Amino acid sequence: MSLLITKKCINCDMCEPECPNQAITMGDSIYEIDPARCTECIxxxxxxxxxxxxxxxxxxxxxxxxxxxNEALWDKFVLLHHADKI
Structure with a gap:
């Protein structure tokens, strides 16, 4: 499953630059994860x-x-990063 940032988020800015899929962005009040881009780093x-x-x-x-x-997350990774080779 994709990940979710809860309301406990303190907007420390640590997660956004670490995401290899660019799935994390600043929302209205806390960071959010785009489930279409999150592969749980698979x-x-x-x-x-x-x-x-x-x-x-x-x-x-x-x-x-x-x-x-995990298979679906892997398939998403392939589409995000290797779609031009499919």
């Missing part, structure tokens, strides 16, 4: 870098509104 890293750098525990969670298998 294809890039072993774990989501936004979760790793976030200084507040449980601020970034798996989004229950966007469940996806």
């Amino acid at each position: 294809g890039h890293y072993d774990e989501p870098t936004c979760m790793k750098v976030c200084p507040i525990d449980n601020t970034i969670i798996r989004d229950p509104a966007h469940p996806e298998s």
Whole structure:
């Protein structure tokens, strides 16, 4: 599933530059993750870098509104980064 930034976000600016898919942007009051771009870093890293750098525990969670298998996340990675080779 894609990830979700909760209201615990303190806008520390740590997550946005770490996202290899450019899925994180500033929303109206906190950062937001675009589920169409989030692959939970599959294809890039072993774990989501936004979760790793976030200084507040449980601020970034798996989004229950966007469940996806690892295979679906991999397919999304391929489309985002290798669509010109398909």
